[in-house]
Amino acid sequence: MEGYxxxxxxxxxxxxxxxxxxxxxxxxxxxxCAVLGTILAIMRISPIPSLRAFGTAYVNIFRNTPLTIIIxxxxxxxxxxxxxxxxxxxxxxxxxxxxxxxxxxxASFFCEAIRSGVNTVPLGQAExxxxxxxxxxxAARMVILxxxxxxxxxxxxxxxxxxxxxxxxxxxxxxxxxxxxMKTMIELRxxxxxxxxxxxxxxxxxIVVPIGLLITSLSKKLAVAR
Amino acid sequence: xxxxxxxxxxxxxxxxxxxGVNKHYGALHVLNNINLDVVKGEVVVILGPSGSGKSTxxxxxxxxxxxxxxxxxxxxxxxxxxxxxLARLRADVGMVFQSFNLFAHKTILENVTLGPIKVKxxxxxxxxxxxxxxxxxxxxxxxxxxLPAQLSGGQQxxxxxxxxxxxxxxxxxxxxxxxxxxxxxxxxxxxxxVSLAREGxxxxxxxxxxxxxxxxxxxxxxxADGQIVEQATPExxxxxPQSARAKDFLSKLITNH
Numbered sequence: 001m002e003g004y005x006x007x008x009x010x011x012x013x014x015x016x017x018x019x020x021x022x023x024x025x026x027x028x029x030x031x032x033c034a035v036l037g038t039i040l041a042i043m044r045i046s047p048i049p050s051l052r053a054f055g056t057a058y059v060n061i062f063r064n065t066p067l068t069i070i071i072x073x074x075x076x077x078x079x080x081x082x083x084x085x086x087x088x089x090x091x092x093x094x095x096x097x098x099x100x101x102x103x104x105x106x107a108s109f110f111c112e113a114i115r116s117g118v119n120t121v122p123l124g125q126a127e128x129x130x131x132x133x134x135x136x137x138x139a140a141r142m143v144i145l146x147x148x149x150x151x152x153x154x155x156x157x158x159x160x161x162x163x164x165x166x167x168x169x170x171x172x173x174x175x176x177x178x179x180x181x182m183k184t185m186i187e188l189r190x191x192x193x194x195x196x197x198x199x200x201x202x203x204x205x206x207i208v209v210p211i212g213l214l215i216t217s218l219s220k221k222l223a224v225a226r
Numbered sequence: 227x228x229x230x231x232x233x234x235x236x237x238x239x240x241x242x243x244x245x246g247v248n249k250h251y252g253a254l255h256v257l258n259n260i261n262l263d264v265v266k267g268e269v270v271v272i273l274g275p276s277g278s279g280k281s282t283x284x285x286x287x288x289x290x291x292x293x294x295x296x297x298x299x300x301x302x303x304x305x306x307x308x309x310x311x312l313a314r315l316r317a318d319v320g321m322v323f324q325s326f327n328l329f330a331h332k333t334i335l336e337n338v339t340l341g342p343i344k345v346k347x348x349x350x351x352x353x354x355x356x357x358x359x360x361x362x363x364x365x366x367x368x369x370x371x372x373l374p375a376q377l378s379g380g381q382q383x384x385x386x387x388x389x390x391x392x393x394x395x396x397x398x399x400x401x402x403x404x405x406x407x408x409x410x411x412x413x414x415x416x417x418x419x420v421s422l423a424r425e426g427x428x429x430x431x432x433x434x435x436x437x438x439x440x441x442x443x444x445x446x447x448x449x450a451d452g453q454i455v456e457q458a459t460p461e462x463x464x465x466x467p468q469s470a471r472a473k474d475f476l477s478k479l480i481t482n483h
Contacts, residue, residue: 047308122325122327124323124325124326124327125327125329125330127290127321127323127327128321128323128327128328128329128386128389129329130288130290130313130316131288131290131316131319131320131321131323131390132316132317132340132341132345132389132390132393133313133314133316133317133318133341133345133393134313134340134341134344134345135309135310135313138344142340142344143329143340146331147330147331150331224330224331225330225373225375225376226330226375
């Protein structure tokens with residue numbers, strides 16, 4: 001126990017700082033992937049074949065590429081080869097590249113979550129919207145998507161939960177996040193190895209479990225009565 | 227109200243004209259060389275057995291179904307294939323569906339005001355006033371703040387009629403408006419439609435309600451196998467049908483009722 005407490009004395013601040021990085025990655029990547037994913041979903045249900053094809057191609061490419069590879073590509077190719085400099089700050093640049101990688105990857109899943117929500121909206125809703133003279137985009141914005149989002153709370157929540165945990169992959173992009181620190185701590189404090197694992201795991205559990213509960217209650221509360 | 231609906235009808239020609247319309251679903255010839263004019267103020271009822279193409283015909287008029295051949299014009303304007311022009315023309319054609327299709331996430335009032343506000347650019351206060359008048363008229367004004375799922379089928383269908391009327395359409399299409407209703411609710415919807423017909427609305431109604439056809443139709447069209455087999459006044463059609471298909475259809479109705 002004393003050993004474990006001394007670990008906190010030594011690493012406490014860095015543990016919190018690193019985990020804060022994971023939460024920040026989650027926050028920004030989720031907002032960005034929600035925007036991009038929604039745009040992709042609109043493309044995939046649009047009447048324009050080339051947009052549909054683009055949306056489909058995007059989802060199939062990035063959903064089927066490992067996240068580690070996307071983030072490593074960002075760091076080693078976009079930064080390493082093409083010198084992509086999003087920020088003067090060396091560390092912050094990696095952080096931004098990680099957000100982009102997480103966004104690109106999870107947008108494909110978010111798009112599919114929205115599409116599953118669109119499938120909960122009866123075809124008649126779109127027909128009624130068109131029949132009063134709404135074009136595709138206004139009908140999507142005012143009739144289809146509001147219902148689709150409410151029908152997609154659970155799959156969108158699953159994307160969020162996956163994203164929270166997948167922020168640990170940002171270690172592949174040299175971001176000082178919790179799984180990187182965990183590896184360092186295990187190497188330097190091998191005596192506390194199991195507890196270090198459990199501590200980091202618990203930190204995620206503490207964040208994810210309430211989100212799961214919230215999703216369940218929201219999905220019931222927001223369900224569209226038909 | 228009458229002058230309101232018809233205010234924009236300008237040309238002297240038919241409000242709806244279908245000329246040489248053909249449509250196939252694979253090998254099935256679902257609309258076979260349809261020619262049909264509906265003039266201003268006319269109430270046309272389309273009858274026919276299931277699968278005769280009558281619903282498809284109704285849905286082609288605002289291009290919820292595409293056609294393979296022929297032309298459809300609304301008040302002299304040819305129905306465009308896609309885009310803004312199509313949306314504009316659709317706004318002139320009111321549609322009432324079998325399954326009501328009220329926007330499930332919007333209140334009754336919002337269902338009626340969405341079109342006037344977003345398509346016609348009407349002010350919200352003005353649209354609310356118009357919507358309340360129409361809801362009053364179809365007898366559901368006291369439900370304005372509720373969601374569609376809280377209303378009975380008959381009430382929902384009357385709201386759907388109000389929603390279509392709010393666009394001040396030149397013609398109203400009814401695609402089996404009472405087929406999804408419980409029997410005790412059919413009459414409240416039919417009564418609304420009869421009063422609309424009496425006020426001079428141009429209507430094209432696909433239905434199985436012979437009573438409505440007798441009471442309100444100026445003309446009955448009988449379809450079978452994608453073709454218009456017979457058309458006549460309701461009186462003529464019901465008492466003296468000409469074709470074997472129509473005789474057969476009517477005899478089945480009589481034995482069923």
